[in-house]
Each structure stands twice: as structure tokens, then as C-alpha cells.
Amino acid sequence: MTEVTSPESLLFASTAQAFLEKEASLARVRELHAAGTSFEPQWWQRAAELGWASLLVPEELGGGSVSGNGVADLALVAEQIGKTVAPGPLHPVSTVLAGLVDAAEPERHAALIESLVSGESVASWAVYQPGRGWSPHTPGVTATATESGFRLDGVADRVEAGDQSAALLVVTECDGALRQFVVPTDAPGVTVEPQRSIDLVKSYARVQLSGVELDESAAVGTPEQTPELIARQSQVAQVLQCAEVVGILGTVVDMTVQWGFDRHSFGRPLASYQALKHRYADLKIGLEACRATTRAAVASVSARAADAEFNVSAAKSYVSEHAPSMIQHCVQLHGGIGVTWEHDLHLYLRRATLYRSMFGTPEDHNLRIYALTEELESAS
DSSP states (O other): OOOOOSHHHHHHHHHHHHHHHHHSOHHHHHHHHHHTOSOOHHHHHHHHHTTTTSTTSOGGGTOOOSSSOHHHHHHHHHHHHHHHTOOSOHHHHHHHHHHHHHSSOGGGGHHHHHHHHHTSSOEEEEOBOTTOOSOTTSOSEEEEEOSSEEEEEEEEEEEETGGGOSEEEEEEEETTEEEEEEEETTSTTEEEEEEOOSSSSOOEEEEEEEEEEEEGGGEESOTTTHHHHHHHHHHHHHHHHHHHHHHHHHHHHHHHHHHHHHOEETTEEGGGSHHHHHHHHHHHHHHHHHHHHHHHHHHHHHHTOTTHHHHHHHHHHHHHHHHHHHHHHHHHHTGGGGGSSSSTHHHHHHHHHHHHHTTOOHHHHHHHHHHHHHHHHHHO
16 A cells, blocks of 8 residues: 555564564454453553554654654554454554644643553544444534533544543534543543444444543643544544555455465366456456555645545545455355355455444545535635
């Protein structure tokens, strides 16, 4: 998905790949599922020591990227994660950090940023409203100003790694404006209820906030700044999903083509039959299209370009729409063994299917693209 051109980036990518193959293999994913565990905190801390959590954080706040392009470096890690559908809170931690470092006064949350960069703690973004799809500007939590700060009430849904997070970045409606607040999960009035997902190791939670009292320092960004912060966080979350799915598709397509060479029928490899060659070619075309759209989205988000939202929605729509069906084709090309629990294909299909619905379905992003096109035409 990302072009690795420098020796530093090549070393970073190979180190991430080696770490994941050793510490987060497919066999390990199955072991975590059997144990009812999403990820181990010690494992994530070792991943953070490799720099995974610091890529969007400026050096003055304890972070730093490898190539000087934190979004591209982060997408590179996400792509590697997709190859083994590894566990871990890369997405929620990165999304929270994107909001914290872009806020008007990031130093206010320096202690939290430091703990996230080091991997000592985990945080997640509480943006979903129960019973609704992707609508970040209509939160299910309200914030009311008090003499000492704010009081939060409401419910946030589908919070990734919510039951393993020390803090949440909660999107709220406050006096008719959007605001975000850092909420410790052990604060009085916070109840975290785990939710199941179709992925073996991706866990989510429903968070109930009942009269949660916060001081003014918990606010992230100003009311005027918050919509831009939410847009930026959404873009980061969406390109990370696309990058991970590109890693999934690359692995699944390679696995399927190799299966065609390994299996024989009437003394010939399956891959030698013309009908199957066409199927493999279609898969390769789909993979490269997903890679290209994702690469364009990563570049736009990295540059904070004016068309970033358009390119991200285009990538999220295309990748989310085509990836599950492509993997299902790979299942079919494997024959009967492809639909068994013992085969690894369903691990990849589960992750891609989950990501199809999170942070906007293809239909949601198609509508967003239409709206952005209409705005552009009206402006011209």
C-alpha cells in the first residue's frame, strides 16, 4: 500500500513484520480467542516500544515518526497488521492521539499522551451513538457546564477496546456545539459493558456515563476547533482501516494463488486452468485498485489536503465494498477446505467484514462523496 523508499522505512517495516510474525501470528490469534482475550497489555507495550504509538505525536511531546510522515508510517504498520489480522489497539490509540496533539493546548494532556506513546495505557474514541450508524456529529452523550467544569450523561456504543482502556475521548453535544472530553474509565458514573464482534480478537464496549463530573482541563480543543478535530480523527481511523484491509487482501490473494499451484487436478496444477487464471487476474486487479485508492487517501491525509475527506471516503467506499466479496471468492477457490474452522481464511474475512461497517459503510461514504461533489459544484 505504501511505497517504502528509504532504508529507515524499510527497516521499520521489516521490524514490524518480524515482530508480528513472532508475537502475533495467526496461531496466537486463535489462542487469544480461545482464552477470551482481545490483546495482552504487555504485548502492546512492546509494540509501542517499536514506535507504533508515537508516529502522530510531535517530538516536543515525546513522539516522532520514521520518515517524517507519521500518517504514512502508521499506515505501513496497519498494512503489516493486516497480514496476520493481529490484535491490539493501534486504531483507537492513534485516533485519540490525532485529536490530542491537534488540540489548541496539547500540553494540557501531556501526561496522557506520554502514557499512550509508551504503551503504559490505552485510550479509545467514544463517538458512536447506540442504534445509529456512522454519524460523528450527532453524539449520544451530552455535556452540561457546571461551576467546576462539566457533567457528562449518555451512552457511547461500539468503543473499541473500551474494557481495556484507561481513558476515553468522548464526543459530546454541549450547548449546541460539539465538544470532546477525556474521561477516565474509573471515574464515578462510568460503566463499561463489553460487546461481542464477529472478529476473533477485536473487542468493543458500550459505555454508560451517568453524571460524570469533569473539570475544565478534561476538554480537548475549543468548540470552534472540535469539528475539525473530529474530521481529522475520522480520516485517520478510516485510512488505517483501509491500509489494514490492503494487507489482508495481499495476503489472502497470495495464499489463494499459491493454493492453485500446490493443488493438482488430472496431473495439472489448478492454477494452469484458463478459467481459474481469469479469477486470479480479477483478484489481482481488485487488490491493486484497493491499494491505489488507499495510497491516494494516505497521501491526502498526510498533507492535510483540501480533498482529503473526498479521497478518504472514496477509498473507504471502494475497499469496504470489494474486500469482503474478494475474500469470499478466495474461499470458493480453496474448495471445501476454505469453509472450515481450521482454515485461516475466515479470520481475514471476519476482520474485513467488521471494517466494512465501522466508521461508515460504503453506502455512507457514497452519500458523502455525492454531498462533497455537490458542494464543489455549488462553489464553482
